[in-house]
Amino acid sequence: MYxxxxxxxxxxxxxxxxxxxxxxxxLIVGENAQGKTNLIEAVYLSSMGRSFRTSxxxxxxxxxxxxxxxxxxxxxxxxxxxxxxxIDRHSKKFFRKDGSPVRKMSELMKNxxxxxxxxxxxxxxxxxxxxxxxxxxxxxxxxxxxxxNDLSSHRKALLQRNAYLKEDNIDKxxxxxxxxxxxxxxxxxxRLRKSFVEKISESAGRIYSSITNGAExxxxxxxxxxxxxxxxxxxxxxxxxALEKTLETDLKMRTTTAGPHKxxxxxxxxxxxxxxxxxxxxxxxxxxxxxxADLDFIKEETGEEGILILDDVMSELDPTRREYLIRAxxxxxxxxxxxxxxxxxxxxxxDAKIITVKKGTVVL
Ligand SMILES: Nc1ncnc2c1ncn2[C@@H]1O[C@H](COP(=O)(O)OP(=O)(O)OP(=O)(O)O)[C@@H](O)[C@H]1O
Ligand SMILES: [Mg+2]
Numbered sequence: 353m354y355x356x357x358x359x360x361x362x363x364x365x366x367x368x369x370x371x372x373x374x375x376x377x378x379l380i381v382g383e384n385a386q387g388k389t390n391l392i393e394a395v396y397l398s399s400m401g402r403s404f405r406t407s408x409x410x411x412x413x414x415x416x417x418x419x420x421x422x423x424x425x426x427x428x429x430x431x432x433x434x435x436x437x438x439i440d441r442h443s444k445k446f447f448r449k450d451g452s453p454v455r456k457m458s459e460l461m462k463n464x465x466x467x468x469x470x471x472x473x474x475x476x477x478x479x480x481x482x483x484x485x486x487x488x489x490x491x492x493x494x495x496x497x498x499x500x501n502d503l504s505s506h507r508k509a510l511l512q513r514n515a516y517l518k519e520d521n522i523d524k525x526x527x528x529x530x531x532x533x534x535x536x537x538x539x540x541x542x543r544l545r546k547s548f549v550e551k552i553s554e555s556a557g558r559i560y561s562s563i564t565n566g567a568e569x570x571x572x573x574x575x576x577x578x579x580x581x582x583x584x585x586x587x588x589x590x591x592x593x594a595l596e597k598t599l600e601t602d603l604k605m606r607t608t609t610a611g612p613h614k615x616x617x618x619x620x621x622x623x624x625x626x627x628x629x630x631x632x633x634x635x636x637x638x639x640x641x642x643x644x645a646d647l648d649f650i651k652e653e654t655g656e657e658g659i660l661i662l663d664d665v666m667s668e669l670d671p672t673r674r675e676y677l678i679r680a681x682x683x684x685x686x687x688x689x690x691x692x693x694x695x696x697x698x699x700x701x702x703d704a705k706i707i708t709v710k711k712g713t714v715v716l
Contacts, residue, residue, distance in 0.1 A: 358423070365414065401445075419439065462494060559641040
């Protein structure tokens with residue numbers, strides 16, 4: 353799968369841009385604040401329906417304008433696709449996929465599949481659990497629309513339950529309505545997370561050993577907040593009884609204290625917890641292996657090669673990891689932003705397309 357063409361109108365600092373991409377390596381170069389990240393933000397938007405750096409869509413509309421338009425054409429193994437997005441200051445963001453309006457975000461997911469790797473991701477191992485949950489949720493949502501739907505339903509029930517817990521007079525029967533939803537969707541979310549982490553652990557482990565020339569081993573484990581069970585009914589029971597047990601605490605804290613919204617994943621290097629004891633280098637290698645394993649997972653699940661975005665990440669890696677990454681990319685379309693052209697990269701991919709960005713225009 354690869355993005356063939358991108359058109360922008362009034363998107364960030366781009367007034368009007370139309371650009372063709374290379375099927376493999378695209379190097380987006382330019383000084384700081386010229387529009388490199390803006391360009392790939394637009395590409396990403398066509399995949400997930402949202403930005404990877406803001407949740408406020410209006411920020412993407414060019415200053416002083418009312419509407420921004422993004423058009424993406426992608427070529428895929430089996431069927432090509434076009435995605436059109438209109439962001440309006442005064443109405444809801446609007447999507448078309450192959451000419452037809454998209455009503456639910458899950459209709460858009462799995463169409464164009466993109467993995468982003470940015471400097472913040474390098475600290476995914478040592479950061480707070482929220483960042484790791486976001487990783488799982490984002491990646492799994494793109495591959496499995498059913499996960500995205502379960503997650504949305506779970507989130508909605510959780511928000512409503514938490515809002516209700518802040519009220520003065522609580523009717524426990526009311527809580528039961530949301531508890532049922534949390535049990536039902538929570539169990540599904542846990543099942544899919546478990547199997548995702550198992551799959552990704554296997555390839556990440558392989559990649560990690562290869563980066564370290566077999567000197568170190570790595571694995572990833574699902575670290576659920578509640579006990580995990582392979583049995584669906586048992587899993588539901590576990591969540592239901594946890595909600596019962598924590599009811600008093602929830603009433604006191606005025607929020608839902610237990611459930612998959614507190615899940616985490618753990619990284620082990622040579623069987624030692626990398627978050628607690630890993631060196632910075634080991635933690636970064638874990639992050640790199642995780643992202644590359646994600647691409648393996650995408651390939652396995654969809655038969656398509658995912659698209660990789662490397663935003664400012666090359667200069668953050670040491671030569672060994674950088675070279676490994678460069679070699680690993682041969683099958684995927686990749687967008688790499690940097691202030692300077694990486695010579696090693698150009699040597700490995702002499703046909704790479706170099707896109708020079710200056711003040712919201714592409715200089716040819
Ligand atoms: N809505 C907007 N309208 C117009 N310009 C915008 C808008 N949002 C951001 N910009 C401008 O875009 C520029 C930043 O672009 P971008 O983040 O793509 O830079 P970059 O080339 O990735 O830089 P760096 O190398 O520092 O990461 C800034 O000059 C900013 O003022
Ligand atoms: Mg940038």
